[in-house]
Amino acid sequence: MSRVTPLALLFSFLATGLPAFAAGESHSVSPAAKALFSLGPLPVTNSMVTSWVVAFVLIVAIRLAVGRPKLVPSRGQSMVESLVEGILDLTSPIVGSKVARATFPLLVGLFIYILIQNWSGLFPGVGTIKHFDRESGQWEELIRPGNADMNGTIALSLVSFVAWLYFILRYAGPGAVLYDIFGNKADKKEIPAVIYYFMFLVFFAVGIIELISIAFRPVSLSFRLFGNVFGGENLLHAMSGLQKWGLPIPFYFLELLIGFVQALVFTLLVSVYIGLICNHGDGHEEAAHGDDHGKAKAAPAHH
């Protein structure tokens, strides 16, 4: 490669930001992403195309960084390893030791995918390369972050929901799930029998409410991610429209932080939902053992 090529690439990369200066007025980004073409009956939006490109780049980059995993890691491999270990240390206390290994591919995949998709909104070219859209009569952006489209976030939350169902049914079993939601958690030795049998009704009602809350989880996951990324995109467009030289810079840093936090929150919430049902076994046994030990030690001490 000659010395000219990297310079040429750098300049053309930066030149993709020039169309931002072309449009005089700043209009806000529409919440719905524009469909570029249709695969059969399904429209494909520009966000979807961006998410495919980013996913492809991610797969290729990690494959190239790791190469063939060796016992003494190369630099790329140790970077990927430290990231992977960081996520494992973060999520394994939450989901519990039983399912930590099994849920790990899901959680690390979610985290890295959402992180890089969020940060892809900050590249030069995303949001600035515009094409003239004949319907609205304005210059619409061509490239849009993958999560700024409700399609992407609903897909992620549905995948997480199905994965959650799989993990709790496979590792905790339907009985444990039903007990956790509807089961009578009152202690039979401590309260009178009448109230104990009445508590069955109370816990059944609580279970119904909890089912509604569980059904709302995919909605909240998708809306939180969409709102943050789309809001950030809208904010960057508005700030660039207001003052192009310097005003968007702190908002780029804010968008970096928000992208990281939202990826972390999505991953942690999915792990919390799994851990709420799968992490019970250790806790109860420890508590019971602790009580027994406490009572055994206290009895001789009192006498």
Add this chain to the structure above:
Amino acid sequence: MITILAEITGSIQGALGCLAAAIGVGLIGTKAVEAVGRNPGASGKILVQSIIGMALAEAVAFYALFLGR
């Protein structure tokens, strides 16, 4: 009263949602800082908990902004 209400322009639905979210996030931040002051060694765990809490509180702002009419 009606004339005062008519003077309010803009989306009051979004404004109330964002107001509540901001107050919620601020309260979480307050308690997190307090907890770290009491037990500086637990700051990593407190950070994780507070980020989850802040994200859950802030999500309500997005419901108000995007789920409504």
